[in-house]
Amino acid sequence: MTDNCIFCKIIAGDIPSQTVYQDELITAFRDISPVAPTHLLIIPNQHIASLAQMGEEHAAILGRAVKVANDLAVSEGMAESGYRFITNVGPDAGQAVFHVHFHLVGGRPLGGMVRRVE
Numbered sequence: 018m019t020d021n022c023i024f025c026k027i028i029a030g031d032i033p034s035q036t037v038y039q040d041e042l043i044t045a046f047r048d049i050s051p052v053a054p055t056h057l058l059i060i061p062n063q064h065i066a067s068l069a070q071m072g073e074e075h076a077a078i079l080g081r082a083v084k085v086a087n088d089l090a091v092s093e094g095m096a097e098s099g100y101r102f103i104t105n106v107g108p109d110a111g112q113a114v115f116h117v118h119f120h121l122v123g124g125r126p127l128g129g130m131v132r133r134v135e
């Protein structure tokens with residue numbers, strides 16, 4: 018838990034969220050401002066600022082995040098129609114929360130460019 022990190026507070030239950038999955042490594046919850054019918058955030062329970070701070074030592078977290086994303090795509094009914102799994106790193110990508118998070122977005126056609134999810 019890192020002070021003043023909104024996502025650490027969500028993991029701790031100090032800020033309410035619509036959590037859809039949690040295990041010892043990963044928490045997933047609905048984005049407060051969804052851009053598509055399904056918009057989930059998949060985050061490590063460990064505070065890591067962004068993907069730029071991750072490497073081979075985080076293989077278990079990254080592998081679990083992918084597994085959870087694919088399982089949630091099934092439970093959200095978008096495994097066949099398709100979905101997007103993205104993370105923003107730094108200013109040009111528009112990263113707003115500096116606790117690494119993967120957006121799982123789907124439930125409508127998302128267009129050909131990553132920016133069109135916005």
Ligand code: 5GP
Pocket residue numbers: 023032034035046047048049050051058104105111112113114115
């Ligand atoms: P970023 O731009 O950093 O990739 O994405 C941050 C995301 O966090 C945004 O999509 C924003 O809507 C979401 N978000 C910010 N604050 C909260 C919050 O308090 N609760 C939830 N559920 N999502 C949040």
Ligand code: ZN
Pocket residue numbers: 019022023024025026063064065115116
């Ligand atoms: Zn955090």
